[in-house]
Amino acid sequence: QVQLVESGGGLVQAGGSLRLSCAASGRTLSSDTMGWFRQAPGKEREFVAAIRWGGGGTYFANYADSVKGRFTISKDNAKNTVYLQMNSLKPEDTAVYYCAAGNWGVMPDKYAYWGQGTQVTVSS
Numbered sequence: 001q002v003q004l005v006e007s008g009g010g011l012v013q014a015g016g017s018l019r020l021s022c023a024a025s026g027r028t029l030s031s032d033t034m035g036w037f038r039q040a041p042g043k044e045r046e047f048v049a050a051i052r053w054g055g056g057g058t059y060f061a062n063y064a065d066s067v068k069g070r071f072t073i074s075k076d077n078a079k080n081t082v083y084l085q086m087n088s089l090k091p092e093d094t095a096v097y098y099c100a101a102g103n104w105g106v107m108p109d110k111y112a113y114w115g116q117g118t119q120v121t122v123s124s
Contacts, residue, residue: 022099
């Protein structure tokens with residue numbers, strides 16, 4: 001059974017930064033796609049970023065247009081942990097952020113395992 005635990009959320013002013021972490025346990029997820037999604041009140045869960053092993057020491061990453069250039073996803077296989085570095089945060093980034101593990105894609109149903117979520121609030 002895979003467990004994902006997010007941390008690093010909090011309250012930050014617009015323009016600030018946060019780094020979210022997602023620690024996985026249960027099995028090694030080095031070959032899985034790891035993704036971040038977010039859900040704001042009254043809205044559907046939306047894709048933020050994903051990363052997967054590309055072979056030959058490389059990774060592929062994909063980002064939602066709304067976060068491209070501001071957020072960076074990374075993965076530490078030795079720690080079985082994925083990170084989301086969020087810079088230049090905007091009030092519209094306020095949401096519960098979820099870590100997920102599964103197959104490459106931007107739709108939530110591509111991911112079989114989910115964390116419990118961590119709240120990110122950006123004040124204006």
